[in-house]
Amino acid sequence: MSNTTPQPEDGFYALVTGANSGLGFAICCRLIDEFLHTRPQSQTLVLIVTTRDIRKGDDAVARLQKHLQNACRKAEKSFPGVSMLLHRRVQFRQEILDLTSILSVQRLAKRLLFSTPKLNAAILNAGIGGWEGLNWPNAFYNLFTDWVNAVTYPTYKISGVGWLTKPQIPADGNAGRTEEPPVGEVFCANVFGHYLLCHYLAPLLSAHKADEGTVGRVIWLSSLEAYASAFSLEDFQGLASSMPYEASKRLTDILALTADLLSTTPLVTQYLTNDGPQRAAKNNPSTNTTKTSARRPKIYLTHPGICSTGIMPLHYFLALLMTAAFYIARWLGSQWHGVTASNGACAPAWVALAQQSTLDAMEEREGKAKWGSATDWWGKERVERTEVEGWGWGGVVGERIRKKGRWRHAKNLTERDRQQFEELGKECWEEMEQLRREWEGRLAAVGVGEEMN
Structure with missing residues (x-):
């Protein structure tokens, strides 16, 4: 979609995928609330x-506008005259994106390169579960024998197997129907589509002045269900897996947590390097990337804990029972059931808006983390480090053991x-980069892909 709104000089540009419902919409609302309360009055949230x-985009923006109006109305009661000022500090832009279509990803990236001066944060929330139902006997057995673990680390979901995206190469036009390798739908929606998008948007994520004290942030949304057993290099896209969602989230964990290691630096640098804005800047005066020194974006990993959203297809009554089960788990001591x-x-909202010095200090002190949304018994929220199989809480052998919310079968991290x-x-970074280059070449060869590199 075209954008005619003036670009604010002191803007904080945040992109949220899958923003029309559930967690994505909630992230947008939190960004609005926390931005208005923590950022300088001169700064604008875009x-x-x-x-x-x-249709979904129009509905999402309308509801976000209403949320902003309510926030301004509440502020007006305490500080008369502030409502109009706050309202002007938030701008909305809607864009169309189908993460299961590489062409859709490329088209969105190209639009943003020509219309946006920078990106402060890309919050990669959208995705699909790929579930078709529940194994009810297994579910009831797990609930009655270990309630908290059953609703924190479920293993009784029934997933579709072998789901594929629609063909990436159109059959019409000059391209005709070209043979192409299969692309897993869950893999593409949850990982590959986002991966490509951030590669193409790397110039905007890198377009930050040295004196800003920050860098662009790629914020992945993972899950507590990112089981190591679900992922296999031999079935990289999870096409043969009975747990494709869990496999995609495990891959997300692996990519994000190893992004700053010396062994992956050449691959990550290659991934986060793209000269797209140099061409875009010639046609877009608002793009300021030629005036700033490129600073490599940082990749962060988050998860929402356990909350009730529409990602799992359940009847309304069953969804209510699921929500009740989550509350019971929280009252029984689970810190991950924000509900x-x-x-x-x-x-994710905290990682997007936190001071760069704060994030850097925390990761320097205890290692690179998977940041999770946690709550206490009453629902008072906080952000907690989350243990990851093979990485621990920060990739540091001998680190402090955190028993609260720990998976029952977790093992202490060893050097091996x-x-x-x-x-x-x-290996995962190598595979992702190879897939990216192959698909870019494949689309370009038949004349349907955008020139993005």
Whole structure:
């Protein structure tokens, strides 16, 4: 979609995928609320929301406008005259994005390169579960024998197997029907589509002045269900897996947590390098990338804990029972059951808006983390480090053990585990970069892909 709104000089540009419902919409609301309360009055939030069609985008922006009006109305009661000022500090832009279509990803990236001066944060929330139902006997057995673990680390979901995206190469036009390798739908929606998008938007994520004290942030949304057993290099896209969602989230963990290692630096640098804006700047005066020194974006990993959203297809009554089960788990001591989407949005919104010095200091002190949305018994929210199989809480052998919210079968990190995780990370980065180059070449060869590099 075209953008005619003037670009604010002191703008904070945040892109949120899958922003029309559930967790994505909640992330947008939290960004608005926390931005207005924590950022200077001179700064404007430019919220770029992506949805799969115009109708959903219109609805999302309308509801976000209403949320902003309510926030301004509340502020007006305490500080008369401030409402109009706050309202002007938030701008909305909607864009169409289908993450299962490489062409859709490229088209969105090209539009943003020509219309946006920079990106402060790309919050990669959209995705699909790929589930078709529940194994009810298994579910009831797990609930009655270990309630908290059953609703924190479920293994009784029934997933579709072998789901594929629609053909990436159109059959019409000069291209004709070209043979192409299969692309896993869950893999593409949850990982590959986002991966490509951030590569193409790397110039905007890098367009930050040295004196800003920050860098662009790529914020992945993972899950507590990112089981190591679900992922296999031999079935990289999870096409043969009975747990494709869990496999995609495990891959997300691996890529994000190994992004700053020396062994992956050449691959990550290659991934986060793209000269697209140099061409875009010639046609877009608002693009200031030629006036700033490129600073490599940083990749962060978050998860929402356990919250009630529409990602799992359930009848309304069953969805209510599921929500009740989540509350019971929280009252029984689980820190991961925030239950509401707003609580689930805590970690990604915090990572997006936190001071760079704060994030750098925390990761320097305890290692690179998977930041999770957590709550206490009453639902008071906070952000917590989350243990990852083979990485621990920060990739540091001998680190402090955190028993609260720990998976029942977790093992303390060893040097061997840590080394294997790093090796796996390098292999996954190599595979992702190879897939990216192959698909870019394949689309360009038949004349349908955008020139993005």
